[in-house]
Amino acid sequence: RGLVTAGDEARGEEEALSLLRPLLTSEFLLGTLLRFVVGLGLGDREAVGEVAALLLRLTLAFPQAVEPLIHLPADVLWTRLRRLGLELPWPTRKHLRDLQRAVDQAFPQGQDWARELTFSEERPKDIADLPVFPTSEELLGSPDPWLKPNVVDGAYHSNQADLGNQTDLGNRAHQSNQTYHSNRAYLDTHFRLLREDLVKPLREKLAACLSPAGRPHHLNGGAKVYRDVRVLYPDCQRERVIYKVSFDAGVFGRGPRLPAKRLAKGSMVCLWAPRCPEVFPALVAKQDEEQLARGRLWLHFEGAAHPSLSSHLYAHSFSMVESPPCPEAHRHVLRGLQEADPACLPFQRYVVKCNGRVRPPRYLQTRGTGLDMRPLLRAGAGNETRDGLEERAGWMPVPGTVRVSPENTGLTEEFISIADRAAEEEEEGGSGQKWAQPGGHPGPAGRPSAQTNYVVNIFKQDLRSLPWLKHFDKSQLKAIQRALSREFVLIQGSPGTGKTFVGLKLVELLLHNGELWQGGEGCGQGSPILVVCNNNNTLDLFLEGLLEANCSKIVRIGSFCKNKRLFSLTLENIRSARLQGMLTPVLRRRFKEIKEKIEKAKADIQDCSKILELLPLGILDEKELAPEMQDDMSKLGLSSIPLSESGSGSILEWLEIPQHLWSGSDAHSAGADREQAGAGSIFTVLDGDDEDGSEAGERLGGAQLWAREKFAYVLGKNAWDEAESTIQRCLSDHSIMSAEEVQKVVSIWKLPLDDRWRLYRKWRAAYQEKLNAAMNGKLEQYESLARDLTTLDLEETLMLLGEAAVVGMTTLGTARNRTLLQRLRPRVVILEEAAEILEAQVMTMLTPACQHLIMISDQPQVGPKVADQELAAETHLNASLFERMVRNHIPFMQLRQQHRKGSDASKLKFHPTTEDRRSVSH
Numbered sequence: 001r002g003l004v005t006a007g008d009e010a011r012g013e014e015e016a017l018s019l020l021r022p023l024l025t026s027e028f029l030l031g032t033l034l035r036f037v038v039g040l041g042l043g044d045r046e047a048v049g050e051v052a053a054l055l056l057r058l059t060l061a062f063p064q065a066v067e068p069l070i071h072l073p074a075d076v077l078w079t080r081l082r083r084l085g086l087e088l089p090w091p092t093r094k095h096l097r098d099l100q101r102a103v104d105q106a107f108p109q110g111q112d113w114a115r116e117l118t119f120s121e122e123r124p125k126d127i128a129d130l131p132v133f134p135t136s137e138e139l140l141g142s143p144d145p146w147l148k149p150n151v152v153d154g155a156y157h158s159n160q161a162d163l164g165n166q167t168d169l170g171n172r173a174h175q176s177n178q179t180y181h182s183n184r185a186y187l188d189t190h191f192r193l194l195r196e197d198l199v200k201p202l203r204e205k206l207a208a209c210l211s212p213a214g215r216p217h218h219l220n221g222g223a224k225v226y227r228d229v230r231v232l233y234p235d236c237q238r239e240r241v242i243y244k245v246s247f248d249a250g251v252f253g254r255g256p257r258l259p260a261k262r263l264a265k266g267s268m269v270c271l272w273a274p275r276c277p278e279v280f281p282a283l284v285a286k287q288d289e290e291q292l293a294r295g296r297l298w299l300h301f302e303g304a305a306h307p308s309l310s311s312h313l314y315a316h317s318f319s320m321v322e323s324p325p326c327p328e329a330h331r332h333v334l335r336g337l338q339e340a341d342p343a344c345l346p347f348q349r350y351v352v353k354c355n356g357r358v359r360p361p362r363y364l365q366t367r368g369t370g371l372d373m374r375p376l377l378r379a380g381a382g383n384e385t386r387d388g389l390e391e392r393a394g395w396m397p398v399p400g401t402v403r404v405s406p407e408n409t410g411l412t413e414e415f416i417s418i419a420d421r422a423a424e425e426e427e428e429g430g431s432g433q434k435w436a437q438p439g440g441h442p443g444p445a446g447r448p449s450a451q452t453n454y455v456v457n458i459f460k461q462d463l464r465s466l467p468w469l470k471h472f473d474k475s476q477l478k479a480i481q482r483a484l485s486r487e488f489v490l491i492q493g494s495p496g497t498g499k500t501f502v503g504l505k506l507v508e509l510l511l512h513n514g515e516l517w518q519g520g521e522g523c524g525q526g527s528p529i530l531v532v533c534n535n536n537n538t539l540d541l542f543l544e545g546l547l548e549a550n551c552s553k554i555v556r557i558g559s560f561c562k563n564k565r566l567f568s569l570t571l572e573n574i575r576s577a578r579l580q581g582m583l584t585p586v587l588r589r590r591f592k593e594i595k596e597k598i599e600k601a602k603a604d605i606q607d608c609s610k611i612l613e614l615l616p617l618g619i620l621d622e623k624e625l626a627p628e629m630q631d632d633m634s635k636l637g638l639s640s641i642p643l644s645e646s647g648s649g650s651i652l653e654w655l656e657i658p659q660h661l662w663s664g665s666d667a668h669s670a671g672a673d674r675e676q677a678g679a680g681s682i683f684t685v686l687d688g689d690d691e692d693g694s695e696a697g698e699r700l701g702g703a704q705l706w707a708r709e710k711f712a713y714v715l716g717k718n719a720w721d722e723a724e725s726t727i728q729r730c731l732s733d734h735s736i737m738s739a740e741e742v743q744k745v746v747s748i749w750k751l752p753l754d755d756r757w758r759l760y761r762k763w764r765a766a767y768q769e770k771l772n773a774a775m776n777g778k779l780e781q782y783e784s785l786a787r788d789l790t791t792l793d794l795e796e797t798l799m800l801l802g803e804a805a806v807v808g809m810t811t812l813g814t815a816r817n818r819t820l821l822q823r824l825r826p827r828v829v830i831l832e833e834a835a836e837i838l839e840a841q842v843m844t845m846l847t848p849a850c851q852h853l854i855m856i857s858d859q860p861q862v863g864p865k866v867a868d869q870e871l872a873a874e875t876h877l878n879a880s881l882f883e884r885m886v887r888n889h890i891p892f893m894q895l896r897q898q899h900r901k902g903s904d905a906s907k908l909k910f911h912p913t914t915e916d917r918r919s920v921s922h
Helices: 002-006 013-023 025-038 045-061 065-084 090-106 108-119 167-179 183-210 289-293 306-313 329-339 374-379 387-391 418-427 475-486 499-512 537-550 565-569 571-582 583-619 626-636 650-654 666-677 682-686 703-708 723-733 739-743 755-800 811-816 819-825 839-845 867-877 879-887
Strands: 225-237 240-246 268-273 281-287 296-300 318-322 371-372 455-457 488-493 529-533 555-556 618-620 711-714 806-810 827-832 853-856 893-895
Touching: 002 167, 002 565, 013 108, 025 045, 025 065, 025 240, 045 090, 065 090, 065 240, 065 418, 065 488, 090 183, 108 240, 183 318, 183 329, 183 723, 225 296, 225 583, 240 281, 240 306, 240 755, 268 755, 281 306, 289 296, 306 755, 329 811, 329 839, 374 499, 387 418, 475 488, 475 499, 475 893, 488 879, 499 529, 499 555, 499 827, 499 853, 529 537, 529 811, 537 555, 537 565, 537 806, 537 827, 555 565, 555 571, 565 571, 571 755, 571 839, 583 618, 583 711, 583 723, 583 755, 618 650, 618 723, 618 755, 626 739, 650 711, 703 711, 811 819, 811 839, 819 839, 827 839, 839 879, 853 879
Parallel strands: 488 853, 488 893, 529 806, 529 827, 555 806, 827 853
Antiparallel strands: 225 240, 225 318, 240 296, 268 281, 268 318, 281 296, 371 455, 618 711
């Protein structure tokens, strides 16, 4: 232990090597150390950790010595541990895993042989069975062995899931060009890649913390290790349970302000302790700058069972490492991928199979193809584009981006007519449904008049030939026509070419012709159009454009609306204004019942939490400990206990607490009030048998006073008293009296003071175990009730959206409201800034009911946000669906003419097809 510590604390690598080099002898490694390893027994857990750390340190420092010397004691150590079956702390298991990996690298032939045995019969787990959050075993250091790169060139192959039995992604880069057709492989690939993006940064930071080669207070990327982390108690936050923790705030230094983005809400952290068998990844659930400066924050342990948490969290002082920020949407998207049905994957024809023959929307199957084009007349001859929002939102294209020219693909003109689709369905063995033949009325050939028929057959009439649409440029008309006649639409254009203008016109046209795609007559009935933008500013500008076009049935979902014109259209404001008039008496009663039960559960949890917070700081009253004391009397033959029938104070006398501290204790005073009030045990209250009949949270002035009543003495008022310092040391000691020792006690009043404290801590541990069990039941009850309330909130939201014609969200909003979208089932989805959105996120916002997807984008300066750029570059994780479809020759429309005055986009190399329109350039 001393040599490893000295090597780790050496000033430089040379000094560390000089300290460790004397150990590289056969006399030590094959003699002394080998005999020590053979003699390890069941009680030598700490020694196992020290040996593993030493061997790993030697392996990293002297890799050339692995084959001749180090591998022998390492092999014997692994064999001995398998024989003993020890449950080892997580840091020791981590060192053993790293040691095994380092030794395997020294014997590549044996590594290949072991891999053949390991993967001969193994098959990957279904993604539905994998947890979203990483497990302790995964964080030991091994990436998912079934990780595969995203297929950016070609279709998805059915046997892709069977190709993942190698961990070297670089050797499998060529697999990106293979073509295969499996929806399940598609979902599996994106789930594992996105999950690795979530897990990898945390795994690497944790590995750096536990590396024996250094003292990582400052890790790469600016993350720090937080020490003396203690979990205090659970609390309730909306639909989930969170835990308050304390930590040493000295890591922040003495500056007047905290470092920016440190432990921000949504950040991922991981807790570990030297003697704890598990590590605990968590999310920062709530953060207050003032509390953070004092070393306090709240964590959410997602996916962890409360009994498992309570058995470890309160028993250790942890270290905590913070992972680099990860997009919040990742977690929601991962759950969406798990719940997706491979057989009903939206637009699988293009997304998975990369079929370049795009069909018309399904709603044109039986309802005709004539569309009323009057909304296009409202544009006016000026045709002012709204693409200025792109510059205001920070959009700039990337120089050198590969762009496929529509002149070279030969596919942008191709689309499948209704008749062609029917024939193709028969060839593919489809449903055999009869498709409607093109109908409707041709558009007018002359100038518009009061008698002009504006109904146009989009499969027969070229919009570019209509003189009353001359205020559009030809590329815009072509994009509108193709967008209306295809179910899977890609529109690309540089800033100023009118992408958003075209998107607004498409929404207007679809709303005006709502009878074609809606379940009922007229717009606003049934399914709304879903408009998705990548940020709040862009969403506000798009929805404001719809308002200017007299579309009023808009609902904006999200809490960051800054546009005053849209305030009244946000879901929260609509809820406040209209909900009470819409709720039925049955729903109101149901809401009231659930909320009352939730408040009762929260109050009980708060009571338990306050007691749990005080346990390390106070001495429990003897009446509170009576069941634990009497249990030792009946089971272990304890002759007497410090329990007086006449009043409180016996336990303080037994523990020899000085009398002058008794009168200064709030808890002692509260104990007297407790006797007068006849208040019962906390467990009596939790069981619903509280005799005083007081409501939870109102007992004698609230949870804090209610908790103090359970203690005969609480530290705090005599902080400068030497006696209180002694009490604090005794309370923080973790040694307890064993059952065998209790059986040998003749009289508790004759025990030495140290043994009295050990016996008290035994009773306290039993009390805490019972308290945790009772609180775990309340926590599970609260979560169940919160899920019921969430279900009612969902029904309430669906009622409010019943008359909406357009629903607007950000991409993060769609991830958070994925369950709502599955119930809302929008048939038409318009996606702005599509090239900045992860493909998996696009697919989870769609539902099987979607019949028309319109994606509009430029080539952005940055791609979709990911946590690990190295992983993204190696596996193409950050390739958007828009980019991948263009690369695979799915037809797309290019907006070519520049409409913004003073713009020089047409002169830039990465917009070679952009042309200045005459009205702008002259």
